[in-house]
Amino acid sequence: MSSKRRILDRLPLTKAPCPRCKLEQNIVVKHCLEEEISHENTLLPTLVKRFALLECAGCNTLFQALGTERKGPLSISISPAKNLESIESTLHWEFFPEPQWRELPKWMSQVFAQKYEALYGLLVDTYGAANRDANILCAMGVRTCFDIVGELLGIDPELSFSDKIEALRREGHISPREKKVLKILVDTGSAAAHRGWEPDRNDLSALLDALETFLHHSIILPQDLDQLSVKIPARKTLQD
Numbered sequence: 001m002s003s004k005r006r007i008l009d010r011l012p013l014t015k016a017p018c019p020r021c022k023l024e025q026n027i028v029v030k031h032c033l034e035e036e037i038s039h040e041n042t043l044l045p046t047l048v049k050r051f052a053l054l055e056c057a058g059c060n061t062l063f064q065a066l067g068t069e070r071k072g073p074l075s076i077s078i079s080p081a082k083n084l085e086s087i088e089s090t091l092h093w094e095f096f097p098e099p100q101w102r103e104l105p106k107w108m109s110q111v112f113a114q115k116y117e118a119l120y121g122l123l124v125d126t127y128g129a130a131n132r133d134a135n136i137l138c139a140m141g142v143r144t145c146f147d148i149v150g151e152l153l154g155i156d157p158e159l160s161f162s163d164k165i166e167a168l169r170r171e172g173h174i175s176p177r178e179k180k181v182l183k184i185l186v187d188t189g190s191a192a193a194h195r196g197w198e199p200d201r202n203d204l205s206a207l208l209d210a211l212e213t214f215l216h217h218s219i220i221l222p223q224d225l226d227q228l229s230v231k232i233p234a235r236k237t238l239q240d
């Protein structure tokens, strides 16, 4: 096996998915290196890898591309009557970082990463599943996040999901309207976990919106209000 490297001054790529714009954009190729790996056995395909540093023409974000191409042999004859399937030249591009369909909100990373590690780890996995189109896993993750938050708020973990939601309402963590939303969120996760139902992206978007609202209302907002109440100057008495 041998490999040859060379710097390319051009690349057959004019558009790429920008991780910041989250859409296909025109690109400027800043640098590109090609590596060709070939085998002594000429029946094996040659592997060509292209490493490129790209700049989005829309927002100037720099990101990377890896192109992999297998070249020939186009046809291998192993007997007069039978040919192995042709190995055609194929070019496959991957981009780093990949545009994320749904990103973890900043407040989740800031608060949960330090205070609630288990919850944060599960949130990272749940959003990761959403971005990899693992929709069933994402829906199950949303339901489990709800379960963990319920426990953080002091709800008995032995209760059924339905009773947990009612306990959250009774103890003032959620409004009657939010109770309805959470019931849908939990039912969706159960259908995905036990009945093989696969939500689509619109469904996931609604689920993640509901989860974010629940987390923000039940954990972030009470903490922010506690901090605010400490800063408010006391009212002056009449004697002052």
Ligand SMILES: [Zn+2]
Residues within 6 Å of the ligand: 018, 019, 020, 021, 022, 025, 056, 057, 058, 059, 060, 061
């Ligand atoms: Zn961009």
